[in-house]
Amino acid sequence: MPLSDLVPSDITRPYVTLTFAQSIDAKIAGAGGKQLILSGEESMKMTHWMRTMHDGILIGIGTAVNDNPQLNVRYLPFPAQNTHFQHYHHPRPLILDPHLRLSPTCKLIINAAKGAGVAPWVISARPPKPDGFFANEDDGERLQQWEARLDALVAAGVTVILVELETLHPDLPPTTSDLPLPAVLRTLREQGIRSIMVEGGARIIRSFLSSAASGHLVDTLIVTTAPILVGRNGVGYGEGLEQVPSMSHITTELLGRDTVVGLKSVS
């Protein structure tokens, strides 16, 4: 059963499962962001089962560019290869991409064009208009380039959803290009997404785990730990995490050689 069927229809954001795989020394990628296959066969299958339980699967643009992922459920058993895509519920890929860096020829877009994947939605924010006291001479060009990338993505079949960047004052430019997560989640819920699985990468994990300040945004945390050491040059997510959500233990499972720990929010 899709998790969404368990989510009350009156809540104003999707149910959020944050999940990723890490090494024993809490790294999620290798040196320079090199993608690592940390999960073994059994826990990877679990991840793909979890994908079928959510309406959407959310990643940051860093992961989309670095890994060129497919975000499908291809490790699940199939009755016949040509019915695999139709057989399971596939989550919609959701990419947080303020500057529209997603390539129109990435696997997510190509798979969808071939009818073998769900078309991705990109969540972005229009760059500030070049006017007002704080206007910068590069603003106009930046806006034009962003609009050209927008047209290319839309032409490739992508739906681009816009949210407003946060400003301290209406006359001031935004202080960061990170998309405000409460607004992102509210908008996704308005578009009919009732549950999301957040898979990373490092900066997105950090943002969701730090979101306690703006009201907790993580309902369930599921972490796979593989018996691998990566070393200090690997990519971690814990640095600078100050305010973390209160969570309680649900389960610890051994899947093959991996340990999978589940926590739920204490709100």
Ligand SMILES: NC(=O)C1=CN([C@@H]2O[C@H](COP(=O)(O)OP(=O)(O)OC[C@H]3O[C@@H](n4cnc5c(N)ncnc54)[C@H](O)[C@@H]3O)[C@@H](O)[C@H]2O)C=CC1
């Ligand atoms: N082991 C695992 O389970 C996973 C590992 N990874 C690894 O993570 C690495 C990518 O991580 P990152 O470079 O940190 O990229 P990321 O995937 O976390 O994306 C970060 C980008 O998202 C955008 N963004 C928009 N709103 C944001 C917000 N509110 N908070 C944070 N970012 C926001 C920003 O432009 C930022 O540059 C790759 O090496 C990949 O292989 C990624 C997913 C899962």
Ligand SMILES: Nc1nc(O)c(N)c(N[C@@H]2O[C@H](COP(=O)(O)O)[C@@H](O)[C@H]2O)n1
């Ligand atoms: N659960 C899990 N275990 C690992 O070992 C991983 N490297 C990841 N990575 C996440 O999955 C994405 C790749 O998905 P596809 O295999 O292309 O469907 C990757 O981009 C990360 O989000 N996850």
